[in-house]
Amino acid sequence: MTLAELLPALHGLPKCEKLRAIQVLAADVAREDGEMLVPSEAAYPVWSPFDAFDGAATLMRLLKDEKAA
């Protein structure tokens, strides 16, 4: 199948599926090139609490207190 044949079908996709197609193709290209392609304007939320040191200390105290109780 050629790009010319694919384009009408791609244009007919809903917005979310167009974005998914872009992501899949970008991931394919990145894998082939061995590098990550990151869209410059994309925003990726980071949920991992990498700097919650106060919280970690609180949990350690909680473990210690529960063990002592």
Place this chain on the structure above:
Amino acid sequence: MPQRFPYVEVDPILGSASALPYAPITLQLGDRKVQASGLIDSGSTLNVLPFDIGLQLGAVWDEQSVPVRLGGNLAESEARGLVLLGQIEGFAPVRLAFAWSQSNRIPVILGQTNFFLEFDVRFCGSQMFFEIAPRSSLGA
């Protein structure tokens, strides 16, 4: 002996680009148990429990008196300390302290305090598996 687990592809369309180290873990509070899938997150300073799983375990929010401050996107959601038993299949249960968040937009996160203090983890991402063993049982 360590237990070996495969990376889990979160999005089948994205395949290995979406693969993450999720481990099956049984969480227990009193006599209630919940089977969960925990993200083994070496970049997280602590364990985090989504709100609904705490409720399934019978935890009562108003009875938890220890506030835990979280950063990043999770700072918007209040969290309180909750100690559970956690068991990886094949190993004895251990006490795990969680920041029980009011958010459900996160998975169970198994982080440095205190999952990584109880278990040694070896990531072999290039081979799409990781291994977990009770602390001090993996060789240097």
